Amino acid sequence: MKQKEINRESLLNEGVTLLMQQGYHGTGLKEILDAVQIPKGSFYNYFGSKENFAVEIVAHYITPYITQLNRYLDESDDDALAVLKRYLEEGIDELERTEFKGGCLLGNLIGEVGDTSEVCRVALQTALNRYRDVWEIGLGRAQLEGSIRRDKTARELADFWVNAWQGALLRMKIEQSTAPLKQCCEQLLDDFFKA
Secondary structure: OOHHHHHHHHHHHHHHHHHHHHOOOOOOHHHHHHHHOOOHHHHHHHOOOHHHHHHHHHHHHHHHHHHHHHHHHHHOOOOHHHHHHHHHHHHHHHHHHOOOOOOOHHHHHHHHHOOOOHHHHHHHHHHHHHHHHHHHHHHHHHHHHOOEOOOOOHHHHHHHHHHHHHHHHHHHHHHOOOHHHHHHHHHHHHHHOEO
């Protein structure tokens, strides 16, 4: 990678970390720039504004989750429902290892800037829709395999999943426990969604 791409990637990675820890309003540009040792002028060449930076962070944050779930669905010999559960179990294990820090950057930013910045709102909506679309694929496969109910479309179930999961992630943060996440998985994947 060229140095410009390395710098941009460093800024995005540091941005994800700091926004997860401190939120959008609690994170200053100087703090990010100092952490990655990049001059302020370079930041504006890359992103133009803090708001545009947040938009890029949103896409940067969600892409690995989408890539991982797609890879699991593409490469696994297991049935789709088992793949979805394994993906979630690994995510829950990681949240326990990090002692519930951060939760989901999307959920955090939705609460903080989702209704005050139009460009951030659109970026957050796009990211959640991209994530939902992968769940729709997985749930659709599970429907074809007969393990998930078919009286609702895969899109409807995926939308419901994302809504419930975001709520469970928020409760996890205040309860300092993965119990809400595990309950969400059990109640939906092992009960409500089951064929």
